[in-house]
Amino acid sequence: MTRVYKALLRIYPQEYREMFASEMLDAFEDVFQEFCLRGPSSLLLFLFLELVSILKGASTEWIARFNYSIYHSSSYLSRSCLPSRLLMRPAGVAREAYFLELGPGKRSAPSDYNGMCLNVHQRFVSASPIRRLLMLTCALFLPIHHS
Amino acid sequence: MRHVSKQPVVPEPKSLTEPVLLILMSLADQPRHGYALIKDIEALSNGRVRLSTGTLFGAIRRLLENGWIERSKQQDRSRGKQDYKLTAEGLSQLKSELNRMKQLTRAANTRLKIREAI
Numbered sequence: 001m002t003r004v005y006k007a008l009l010r011i012y013p014q015e016y017r018e019m020f021a022s023e024m025l026d027a028f029e030d031v032f033q034e035f036c037l038r039g040p041s042s043l044l045l046f047l048f049l050e051l052v053s054i055l056k057g058a059s060t061e062w063i064a065r066f067n068y069s070i071y072h073s074s075s076y077l078s079r080s081c082l083p084s085r086l087l088m089r090p091a092g093v094a095r096e097a098y099f100l101e102l103g104p105g106k107r108s109a110p111s112d113y114n115g116m117c118l119n120v121h122q123r124f125v126s127a128s129p130i131r132r133l134l135m136l137t138c139a140l141f142l143p144i145h146h147s
Numbered sequence: 148m149r150h151v152s153k154q155p156v157v158p159e160p161k162s163l164t165e166p167v168l169l170i171l172m173s174l175a176d177q178p179r180h181g182y183a184l185i186k187d188i189e190a191l192s193n194g195r196v197r198l199s200t201g202t203l204f205g206a207i208r209r210l211l212e213n214g215w216i217e218r219s220k221q222q223d224r225s226r227g228k229q230d231y232k233l234t235a236e237g238l239s240q241l242k243s244e245l246n247r248m249k250q251l252t253r254a255a256n257t258r259l260k261i262r263e264a265i
Contacts, residue, residue, distance in 0.1 A: 020204045023229055027181035027200050053201030060205060 001047075002029055008051070011058040013065045067125070163244050166198055166206045171215065171233065171241040178219040178232035181207075207231065215240055 005028050009021045028050065035046045124135055163171070166188075173179060173187040181203060189197050198206075210216045215237030219230035233241070 016208065020208065023181050024200045024204050026228060027185060027203070030182040031185060031200070049199050050201065053199035055201075057201035057205040061208075 001032060005032075005050070008054050011054070013058075013061050015065070016061050162247065163240070164206075165196065166202055167210065168241075168244060169196060169198075170203070170206055170210065171237055171244075174216060174231060174233040175238070175241060178230040180228040180230050182228075184231070210237070 002025065006021075006025055009017060009024060012021070031046070035043045124132060127135060169188045169191060170184060172191060173184050179187060181200070185198055185200075185203060207216070211218070211231075213236075214234055216231045217234050219232045
């Protein structure tokens, strides 16, 4: 059972594993020995709860790691993360004139409640957890067409 | 020029989650390692709460990140167990949480007394 638990710990991010895996394994062995003496039904319940907590904990850690990497991403410096021209209305240029120049139908630059333009990362970070999940799902399964 | 006095922004104390509160309570008297924390928390809650390892170490990671607990230098070398201890910041968080709970208890008792008096 310890081997199975050790294998399950691999679903955590590497940094987390390096920090806590041996301690978690150690604690699991102690609790497992205790539950072996309590009977099969208690043992099964314990194993089920451990499995659920590992899946929940690992997903939480991956989300935390993903958020961290977005906040500290160096991709802001690279061209790939620069906002599109829709988001780059220069100071002093009227909104109507700028969007007229870009062409018809291109007036939907995403903005926050204060009218500030947001890029993809900022939109992701400021979104609610459910919206983030939706954005991630869309990013994974829907192809993006750059015009 | 108009002078605007800047008032220090005091953050509203957030209520702690039950696992976090129990971990802080458990570490209040002495440093403990993972399994000792699980056992002590079970005893503290009269057997109501048994933290799984995933929940425990997830909470420990966040507490370490916040600086509320730290790894103790003394550890059980025989099995590589790592002790955790409460920091000054963690102690103050625990005290403020206990004060918050005391206030709530007082308010609830007052309401109950009013109800009984009617």
